[in-house]
Amino acid sequence: MKERKKILHPHRSIERRDFMKWMAVGTASIAGLSLLSSCDSDKREAFFQDQFKELDENELKAVLERLERGYKKEYNADIEVNATAPMDHVLFGYGLDLSKCIGCRRCVYACVEENNQSRNPEVHWIKVLEMEKDKGADLLHSDVYYNPEQVPEEGHFYMPVQCQQCKNAPCVKVCPVEATWTEPDGIVVVDYDWCLGCRNCMSACPYGARKFNWASPEIPQEEINIHTEYLGNRPRAKGVVEKCTFCIQRVRQGLYPACVEICPVGSRKFGNLLDEQSEIRTIMKNKRVFILKEELNTQPKFYYFYGT
C-alpha cells in the first residue's frame, strides 16, 4: 500500500474565527469559567476548536495531534488522523452495474470495517434494496431486510444505495452551521467536530444516505481501522451525522474505495470524471446510465448503469 503522507489541507483565514473565539470566551466566562478551568487542556482546546475550513496549518496540525491523543485514550489504539488535501484536476465519480449486483451485502460490511462505523448501535452507510424485476426500480416497495439462503433470489434485482455525492447537494444547503460541504474533488464531507446533530441534513437527503449516532459508537478495539482522515473515517462521537465519503482516506491516496475492492461480481466502478480515459467515463459514454431521483436536480456523481 502506498505510504500515507500527511498533507495539510489548504486553509482560509477568516476574521469571523477570531470574533467567534472571543464570543465563545465571553460566553464561557459567564457560564462556566470554573467548569472549564477544571478541564484538562485538550478538552479546553476541543471546546474552542474552529470549523475545519477555518483552521490554519498550525491549528490543524494541533487539532490532528489532539484527536490522536484523544483516540489513544479512548480506544487504546494508535489511530492516525490525516487531513489529506484533494488532488488537482480530479472529480470523483462512481458507477454501479445493476445488471451484475447480486445483493450479497459484502460492500456493506467492508464499508463498516474500513470506515469505523458503530457496530452497536449498528450504522450502515450502504443499504442494499431488493426489488422485483416485474415492478422495476420501485423504491417504495423495495426490501432492505431480505435474508434468503442464497442470493440473487429468483425474479429479483438489487440496488445498493449510499451517498450520491450530489453536485447540488440539499444536505449541504440546509446545514445551519456549515458543518458539511462539498470538497473540490466532489466529495461531500462532514466536520464531525462542528456538527450540531440537528439532523436537518438527514431529512433533506432524498437518498437516506446520512446516518446519526444516536448513542456513543461501539467499535471493537481489534477492528479499528487506524488509517483515518479528519473528514472521513475517524471515529465519531455520539450525536453527530455521518455518511459515505467514497472512502476519502483511500481515494485521496489513489486507492479504490473499499466497496469497489470487495465486490465479488465487479459491479462497482470508480474513477476520475475529468479523465476521459477513466473507467467511469468509458461507462458513461458506452452504457445505459441513470442517476437516482433525477427529477430532484440533486445532480449525483453516483451513476447506476446496465453493463449488459
Add this chain to the structure above:
Amino acid sequence: MPVQLNRGIILVSLVLLEITACNPFIQANQDDHISSPQHRDSVADSTKLIPVETFSSDYFPCSDCHSEIPLNPQRRELVEMHDDIVFDHDSENRWCLACHNESNRDSLVLAGGKLLGFNESYKLCGQCHGPKIRDWKLGIHGKRTGQWNGQKQYLLCVHCHDPHSPKFKKLQPMPPPRRPEDIKIDSIYEREEKDSTSP
C-alpha cells in the same frame, strides 16, 4: 517520466516473475498482459495493469497423464477421470476438445487452430463473447483492484466464471440490517452508563 516508466516495467516484470515462479499455469509470456483497447496507449496500460494469478490445478501439466493415454475423440461422458467436472457451457454443441487441444494437452486451442497457454484463456472466451471481452478490456465488465489512478490488478474471466459451468454461483448474503424494533436500546444505555462512570 522515463524513470517512472522504467520503475513500472521493473515492477511488472517482478510480479510476473513471481507469478510464473509459483504457478506452472503461467508460462513466461510477459508481453501479453491484457490486450489494450485500441484507443489507449498500450505502453501506459501494460505498466498499469497486472493480471492476478490464474487458477492452479492439481492435474497440471495435463501431459503427465495424457501422453500415456491414447486419444479418444469420441464425445462421451467422462467416468474414470474428471467426472467431477460439471459441463454446462453450450454442452449440446461443445465438449472438452472444443477448447483443450487434442495433440498438445498442456494447451488450449482457438477455433482457428492457434494454441494458447492457460494464462491466455480469456482469448478463448472472447471468441464467442465479443461484447463481454470488449467491456472487460475497457474495465467495465470484470473486476479491477488497486489504484484508480495507477497500477491496477485485474481478474481473468476464469477467476469468476468456471469455464466448464460459467454461470456465476449464488452466494450467501451477509446479515440484513437490524430492524428498528430489534434494537436493544437498554444494552446501549447500560454500556454508555458504564463508560461515563469508568475513569
